[in-house]
Amino acid sequence: MKPSLASLFQAVELRQEVPPLLIGERANANGSARFRSLLQAGDYDGCLRVGLDQEHAGAHVLDLCAAFAGRDETRDMIELVSRFARSARAPLMIDSTSPATIEACLKIYPGRCIVNSVNLEDGGETLRRVLALVRRYGAAVVALTIHETGMAMTVAEKLATARRLLDIAVGEIGLRPSDVLIDPLTFTVGSGDPALRDAAAQTLEAIRRIKTDLPGVHTLLGISNVSFGLAPGARRVLNSVFLHEAVEAGLDAAIVDAGKILPLASIPERAREAALDLIYNRTDASGRSPLERFIDLHAHSTPSAADSPGKPDAASPEQALFNCVVTGTREGLADEMAILLRRHPPVAIINQILVPAMRRVGEQFGRGETLLPFVLQSAEIMKAAVTLLEPHMDRAAAVKPVRILLATVRGDVHDIGKNLVDILLTNNGYRVYNLGIQVTAETILEKAREHHVDLIGLSGLLVKSALMMAEMLSQFEAAGLRVPVLLGGAALTRRFVAETCVPRYGAPVVYCPDAFAGLQAVQDLEAGRLRPTPLDARPPAPEAAAPAHRPEPIPHPEPPSPPPFLGVRYVSSIDLEAVLACVNEEALFRGRWGYRRGGMSADAYAALVASKVRPLYESLKQRLREERLADLKVAYGWFPCWRDGDLVHVRDGDRVHTLAFPRQAMPPHRCVADFFRTEADGGDVAGLFVATIGEVLGRRAREMLDGNRYHDYLLLHGLGAELADALAEHWHAVMRRERGVPEGAARGARYGFGYAACPGLDAHRAVFAMLRPESIGVTLTESLQMTPELSTSALVTLHPQAAYFAV
Incomplete structure (x- = not known):
């Protein structure tokens, strides 16, 4: 058989x-x-x-x-x-x-x-x-x-x-x-x-x-x-x-x-031969690559109705411009624009071709058919096309009447998410006022009235930023503002926005989990259907009250070998290759850069990584080396300490600094302080560090953003953020080795200030007093954020049961 x-x-x-x-x-x-x-x-x-x-x-x-x-x-x-x-x-x-x-x-x-x-x-x-x-x-x-x-x-x-x-x-x-x-x-x-x-x-x-x-x-x-x-x-x-x-x-x-x-017989001979040349990598007498010839052959072919419903004929300049934006292709853009300017007013080109093309890109992203880096490439083409139109029009006439103010809230220096929203909104024809980072409620109120904005977008990465947004909404309400507000950031949840933020403000407050949700919210405003983020129809699970007594104490086994020194040291000669080895490539490719598998098969995604993503990564790593974009420095130290309830007292010479940590309201009721010994048990040793990759990479990324190189901005900023995390991972390993923890062992944990286990930044005052990281170029803002932005800080414990958790 x-x-x-x-x-x-x-x-x-x-x-x-x-x-x-x-x-x-x-x-x-x-x-x-x-x-x-x-x-x-x-x-x-x-x-x-x-x-x-x-x-x-x-x-x-x-x-x-x-x-x-x-x-x-x-x-x-x-x-x-x-x-x-x-x-x-x-x-x-x-x-x-x-x-x-x-x-x-x-x-x-x-x-x-x-x-x-x-x-x-x-x-x-x-x-x-x-x-x-x-x-x-x-x-x-x-x-x-x-x-x-x-x-x-x-x-x-x-x-x-x-x-x-x-x-x-x-x-x-x-x-x-x-x-x-x-x-x-x-x-x-x-x-x-x-x-x-x-x-x-x-x-x-x-x-x-x-x-x-x-x-x-x-x-x-x-x-x-x-x-x-x-x-x-x-x-x-x-x-x-x-x-x-x-x-x-x-x-x-x-x-x-x-x-x-x-059927092979239905494919014209010229197209069939061009495909064979591409498959077998055959060049012709012209010396042009087979890929160039194949793309050129199909550049003006008419797509099927399924591929391009309701669009002009593919041979037309209108369709060619539409395709340039959708595919992120710059070639021929200036020629097509020159022809179109003889046929249409500049505003018509924007509203009837460019904006619908970007909307198509957004729809493809929403369906999982394209990835964020390709969206930014399309945005670059949109920006380039508008730049070519500007000399021929009254700029105000080309801009949609909707005006949006964007700001990263006071106390937060992170702006990559907000900048992506700016890119999408600007390249969909909206007028955006981007106020930058660490913006106060007073400044937002002043600028919102000055520019007569229709919408405000607030952004922030940290847990503290989410609380700041809620506070700002109360200030907006007290000031009589009635402009809808969009909220976005990693620490936000739909439930927090619906339960904590929406009731504080008289105009719609909308949760936007990503940049495209922000774009959709603006379009909803235009259509008159923008509504506040609603409460979940399902009743939330009842939360347990904070424990009336402390949880069972965690046993404290013998600590590893004592630290090689007490006090602080500064390190600047850090091996870049050792840090690059700690980069989490999946987090970089999928999270920071947005190359997610989405609707692709496993094979197609693997091919994308092999053919496009990894070569980009290797190229950027080489730039890091050649252009010295990363100035890796660490201030770190070991300090005697002891636990007192939810407090950790840290001795630095004659001074004692106290770090306060929140405790989980739900079982197992953990607190960072639990992983340190009490004074009665002989005390303990706390590790602290501040690490930075310097200012150069951040400045270079900003130059790319200002130069409308959106795709390059995303890649370089994303690599910088992941490199900062990799430096923290590398230095955590160094500190474990100093205490005799075997190579590769995962004993202990590092708790970053401003994140899940210790969301507050108040501890930065004590950390900076002890480590004095100004010596490596890291300072604190008025709201206790670190600058340069691509810097990290952490408390290190080597307790074998220390694990990562959220309070």
Whole structure:
């Protein structure tokens, strides 16, 4: 019998008579905004319709994935597999990284399916667990050529990894070679990254080698990864041609949107040849890269109605400008603008082309179809276009009547979030007055009246900033202000805004969790539908009262070896490479830079990181080195101390400083002071440090913002913020080593002032009195914030039970 899959209704051979086996990709919470929204709404029948649509479009197998943050993946998959099993003729591909979810699905599916996927990323531990399930339930399995150090890039690496995967699956677990579908991974050739120019050709050759060197095994690819970053029409052509070449090389199965694959004969010969040149990295006599030629060929092609509903014809300058903004492409911008100025008034160009284009970008971001860095690239193009229009118009006429005042509240020096809001609002045509950081309520009231603003946006990072916003609203109310206020910042929650902030002010107060929520709020104001953030319809869980007695004391084992000194030291010769090694790349890429996976498949996101994000990171690290953007310095010390209830008394020579810490109102009622010994128990030693990366990087980032280089600003500022955290992590490790804590051991914790466990900044007075970090260029503002902004401070304890918590 030929290797096959099966549903309740039919068997499907893995190796099709006319290959490839087509696996529909749209019933996937990470690859389809429509499917994801249906899943979030609990519309399982709607999710089934997405799968059936793929079946009707020609898919032989349906990939099914319900992994989405905040949802119970196993429960969702059980619901979906049950429905798909009863209704879909096509067999399923169970797409999950959770062995528990995979087993739950395999138990209830009445046929033979594929499990997607396994790899060697963790050395094979998860691989072996999942393969054991695959064998127990008689399934097939997709194996990705990912090893312990990353994704296989070259033919030799892909083949070697495939061989290792097969050795474990067949030799150890007992599967048949035909049960395994090797995915040699393909990466985008549409990014312009020199390292990926031959990525498609490497993948095609790897397919040939796998088929000849590993007899009996099947091959599979996620086809659309090869075209990531290109325009929709160009992607469709490249995907179709690449699929044809992959089948010629021996590909057995392809994960695709079957309805968007074009017959090769329907693609014009010139477009087909350009796609082949790009796939095989072939240059012509002109010396232009195949990517340039391919993009140029498709730059003026007419998109389908689905790609560009209701827009002018793609060959027109109007559509070309629209596309420049949406794709963040500067090439040809000046020429298109020159033509358009002969056709339209400048204000019409802004309101009818540029603003709708930015709105399209915002919609794509909201659906998870684009990422924040690309949004900022689009904003740069919008800004450049407006700059070209300015000499030809009355500037006031081009600006929407809505005026917004933005400010980081008094006591806070962080402004990256507020600046992103400024960029989005300005480049959607609104008039923004950005007052900067540490702005008082009095200044906001004065400027709001001076500029007759329609909306005020307050921002702040720290817990104290959230309390300051509530206080400012009371001041606005007392002053008789009636302008709606938007609140944003990491420490805010919807509940805090609804319960604490909204009742203090007579005009709408709106919680904005991100920059795009701010833009939506302005649009709601224009449409007359802006409303205060409401209370959650569900009653909040009752909060326990603060404990009437202290919690059980934490035992204090013998401390590690004594510190090498008491007092303070200053360090300026810190190894940049050691600090870079502590950078949390996931926090940088996803959090600071906004390169989140969103709706992308795992392969597509990995390709994005490999082709675009990591090269950006490596380039910026080199700039750090060459331009000396980071001036790493630390003031730190060890000081005798003892606990007294919720207080820690710290001795510095003849003086004693007292640090007060809040205690949790809910169990386990923890307080930072708990991790230090009392005076009766012999006292303890507290570590303190202030660390900074200096002022240069922050100044350079500000220059980028002022120069409308929004994307570069986001990247450099984000790297600086993460580098400051990495310096704190590095120095925490240094202090642990000084006390004899073994390398890599996680004993103790560092508690940053202004954050979850000790949200107040009052302790900074004592910390600065003891460490005197003015010697390394760090000072305190009137509101006890540190400058330069990219500086950190912390209290260090080496108690083995010390953990991070919020009060």
